[in-house]
Amino acid sequence: MGTVDILALLANDRNEWESLCKVLDARPRGTVHGNGPNAWNSRDVYAHIAHWLQFSNDNLEKVRMGNKPIAVHENQIEEINRRWQQEDRYLTLPEARAWAEREITKRVDLIRGMPASFWEHGNLQMVSFDGAAHYREHRNYITG
Numbered sequence: 001m002g003t004v005d006i007l008a009l010l011a012n013d014r015n016e017w018e019s020l021c022k023v024l025d026a027r028p029r030g031t032v033h034g035n036g037p038n039a040w041n042s043r044d045v046y047a048h049i050a051h052w053l054q055f056s057n058d059n060l061e062k063v064r065m066g067n068k069p070i071a072v073h074e075n076q077i078e079e080i081n082r083r084w085q086q087e088d089r090y091l092t093l094p095e096a097r098a099w100a101e102r103e104i105t106k107r108v109d110l111i112r113g114m115p116a117s118f119w120e121h122g123n124l125q126m127v128s129f130d131g132a133a134h135y136r137e138h139r140n141y142i143t144g
Contacts, residue, residue, distance in 0.1 A: 016132035020139045033141040045138050046096035047088035053103035056130040060110045
């Protein structure tokens with residue numbers, strides 16, 4: 001993956017992130033998706049994104065240091081999401097948004113700093129996991 005491809009990936013991530021933020025910021029109160037006791041508000045979405053970015057950033061650092069990333073199995077994701085939602089219920093909307101922004105900034109710095117060998121080993125899927133597609137998925141839940 002060349003520099004131009006990496007910059008395009010990051011630009012796509014940024015565009016999708018800004019689109020999601022517009023939708024979330026326009027709905028500071030109330031449910032944005034789901035229903036019942038596990039319904040999500042804008043704070044929940046920001047915190048959810050922040051948690052997954054933090055997880056992915058930690059994995060990127062592990063790989064950069066020559067270690068194996070921590071794997072999450074598909075059947076674990078919903079339980080992880082529920083647990084994190086409960087943990088983050090004390091956050092305010094601005095706190096959750098700021099946390100997500102910090103993790104996005106860290107993600108960009110990590111991706112830009114990866115050596116060429118990282119890209120040669122097919123790590124694009126790991127990098128893509130918590131990027132544009134994830135943000136678009138949540139925006140589509142809301143704007144459906």
